[in-house]
Amino acid sequence: MSIEIINVTKTFGNYTALNNVSLVIPDGKLVALLGPSGSGKTTLLRIIAGLDVFDANPKSDIRFKGKSVIGHRIAERQVGFVFQHYALFRHMNVYQNIAFGLKVRRGKNWMPRQQIRERVTELLHLIQLDNLERRYPDQLSGGQRQRVALARALAIEPQFLLLDEPFGALDAKVRQNLRRWLRQLHEQIKLTSVFVTHDQEEALELADEIVVLNQGKIEQEGTPDEVFHEPKSAFVMDFLGSVNLFHGRIEGASVIFDSKTAGHRPIFVRPHEIDLFPENPNTGGLPTKVRRVQLAGSIVKIELQDESQREIFVELSHEKYNVYNFGIGDTVFAVPQRTVVFAEYYSI
Amino acid sequence: MRLPGFRLTFGFTVTYLSLVVLIPLSLLVWHTFNLTFTDFINTVTSRQVVASYRLTFTATLLAALTNAVFGFMLAWSLVRYRFPGRRFIDAIVDIPFAMPTAVSGIALTTLCANTGWVGYYAEKYLGWQLAYTPTGVYIALTFIGLPFVVRTLQPALEDLDKDVEEAAEALGATRFQTFRRILFPAVLPALLTGFTLAFARALGEYGSVVFIAGNIPFSTEITSLLIYTKLEEFEYPKATAIALVMLVASFFSMLFINLIQWYTSKNN
Numbered sequence: 001m002s003i004e005i006i007n008v009t010k011t012f013g014n015y016t017a018l019n020n021v022s023l024v025i026p027d028g029k030l031v032a033l034l035g036p037s038g039s040g041k042t043t044l045l046r047i048i049a050g051l052d053v054f055d056a057n058p059k060s061d062i063r064f065k066g067k068s069v070i071g072h073r074i075a076e077r078q079v080g081f082v083f084q085h086y087a088l089f090r091h092m093n094v095y096q097n098i099a100f101g102l103k104v105r106r107g108k109n110w111m112p113r114q115q116i117r118e119r120v121t122e123l124l125h126l127i128q129l130d131n132l133e134r135r136y137p138d139q140l141s142g143g144q145r146q147r148v149a150l151a152r153a154l155a156i157e158p159q160f161l162l163l164d165e166p167f168g169a170l171d172a173k174v175r176q177n178l179r180r181w182l183r184q185l186h187e188q189i190k191l192t193s194v195f196v197t198h199d200q201e202e203a204l205e206l207a208d209e210i211v212v213l214n215q216g217k218i219e220q221e222g223t224p225d226e227v228f229h230e231p232k233s234a235f236v237m238d239f240l241g242s243v244n245l246f247h248g249r250i251e252g253a254s255v256i257f258d259s260k261t262a263g264h265r266p267i268f269v270r271p272h273e274i275d276l277f278p279e280n281p282n283t284g285g286l287p288t289k290v291r292r293v294q295l296a297g298s299i300v301k302i303e304l305q306d307e308s309q310r311e312i313f314v315e316l317s318h319e320k321y322n323v324y325n326f327g328i329g330d331t332v333f334a335v336p337q338r339t340v341v342f343a344e345y346y347s348i
Numbered sequence: 349m350r351l352p353g354f355r356l357t358f359g360f361t362v363t364y365l366s367l368v369v370l371i372p373l374s375l376l377v378w379h380t381f382n383l384t385f386t387d388f389i390n391t392v393t394s395r396q397v398v399a400s401y402r403l404t405f406t407a408t409l410l411a412a413l414t415n416a417v418f419g420f421m422l423a424w425s426l427v428r429y430r431f432p433g434r435r436f437i438d439a440i441v442d443i444p445f446a447m448p449t450a451v452s453g454i455a456l457t458t459l460c461a462n463t464g465w466v467g468y469y470a471e472k473y474l475g476w477q478l479a480y481t482p483t484g485v486y487i488a489l490t491f492i493g494l495p496f497v498v499r500t501l502q503p504a505l506e507d508l509d510k511d512v513e514e515a516a517e518a519l520g521a522t523r524f525q526t527f528r529r530i531l532f533p534a535v536l537p538a539l540l541t542g543f544t545l546a547f548a549r550a551l552g553e554y555g556s557v558v559f560i561a562g563n564i565p566f567s568t569e570i571t572s573l574l575i576y577t578k579l580e581e582f583e584y585p586k587a588t589a590i591a592l593v594m595l596v597a598s599f600f601s602m603l604f605i606n607l608i609q610w611y612t613s614k615n616n
Binding site: 049051073074075079080081083084085087088089090091100101104105152153155156 | 509511512514515516517518519520521522525529530533534
């Protein structure tokens with residue numbers, strides 16, 4: 001329990017960015033705050049950092065290692081903060097950027113020049129930019145800038161590392177590499193870290209724990225496995241990967257597709273948990289027409305349309321697809337293999 | 349890649365520059381050749397003229413420096429704070445731009461003369477005479493230069509990234525350290541540009557100065573005034589001779605400031 005957030009609410013005028021959020025960030029873990037824009041994830045991160053202040057309330061508190069940090073500014077909280085757009089100092093080179101947090105120390109914390117050099121050299125090595133210390137931010141690629149921003153945040157030996165959409169401004173390939181690198185770095189230095197993202201794939205791949213936020217509330221928290229396979233709400237199910245919505249009843253092992261009679265419910269099925277048959281099987285399938293087949297990629301993505309013009313997305317392995325080999329316009333029968341039904345209705 | 353249209357653009361640039369700048373300036377040199385070398389030296393180094401150079405350059409430099417400091421503060425307040433009347437003050441900054449210089453000159457003289465609102469108290473309590481002294485010249489030059497600094501700094505200050513300031517704060521920098529090491533260096537090139545513009549404007553200023561200066565020989569005569577006086581006396585070659593010296597001097601001042609600017613922006 002290294003960071004505790006207790007009953008935190010934040011409003012901007014009439015708008016509630018965070019609604020009574022409580023959360024514990026465990027020690028040494030890499031935690032993702034995941035949610036769509038406007039879910040309050042960045043606000044929560046900024047409140048943890050001390051860049052924003054939550055609404056005053058005697059029941060609210062933020063504790064670092066058991067001690068309240070209310071009223072502490074970001075510098076006192078000793079957190080490393082990595083900004084979405086890096087926020088590097090443009091008139092300083094890489095070395096000066098990383099050294100900044102050490103050079104501004106005064107009084108008993110003052111650091112001799114030699115010691116600063118050692119620390120910065122160490123960090124440059126850590127971010128694998130040993131030879132670029134004289135470069136200016138404008139002369140670096142996006143991925144390099146992000147790593148410099150990270151090294152700069154780490155230079156002050158923070159208790160926690162907070163990252164705001166760390167890969168948001170990078171292109172797909174660089175993002176993947178940097179993600180893997182950050183994961184390795186985390187395993188190496190074991191610093192409790194929180195990062196904000198709207199990209200579910202990033203959260204699933206990188207985090208030890210995921211906190212899913214929606215409209216200022218925590219929808220679910222758990223390991224990537226838990227939130228993906230056991231979503232507690234339709235929102236989480238929908239947000240973590242694509243999902244199909246059917247209406248009907250579940251009777252035993254089979255699904256009766258029926259949106260007309262009373263008692264039908266929304267049924268959620270992931271695209272890879274639907275099977276397709278050219279003939280209607282005994283268990284009863286939903287008749288659909290093939291609209292589009294995307295063969296490029298590790299799986300085959302198929303777009304179907306049912307009689308009420310609703311779109312259904314299915315993912316099949318290439319092997320399975322090759323057995324039936326549907327063409328566009330063919331009629332196929334969709335049979336869900338695994339369904340999820342939530343008590344609470346949520347429309348997508 | 350070669351951009352098309354280079355010849356046309358270059359040709360146009362050279363023609364325009366020649367018409368507007370180079371031809372008038374070469375006439376300046378041409379006219380000066382009507383003087384013998386001795387006459388030229390005597391004209392440009394006469395005690396009265398030398399006194400005017402000293403006044404012009406000192407007052408201009410001081411005025412531009414004052415504007416750099418207070419213009420910075422003004423631009424800072426206008427950009428960073430929200431207060432009632434901000435837009436009004438913002439509009440007022442343009443007045444020295446918009447007002448005919450003679451009007452500014454007369455207004456300032458009225459204000460600073462020992463019967464004026466400011467001049468009266470300055471003399472009574474501080475013993476300072478403002479109008480008809482070098483101080484008056486300085487006041488006029490400060491007045492006309494202010495908008496240059498404010499208007500060049502404003503966009504630069506608005507462009508400052510909130511993130512960058514927060515980053516400095518997160519790294520433990522105090523507000524002063526953040527200002528001195530992050531914000532100030534970021535707007536320094538703009539500040540230098542504003543300073544240069546204010547300096548250049550003040551160097552050649554005539555209208556607003558002549559009223560408040562009183563034009564006392566050896567004391568409050570600016571160089572532009574001497575040139576004008578020579579013209580009125582139909583001493584064209586002498587007028588152009590003084591103008592030529594001013595031209596060369598301002599060229600080197602500008603060159604010097606530009607070198608500083610180049611040096612600072614190189615590190616940006």
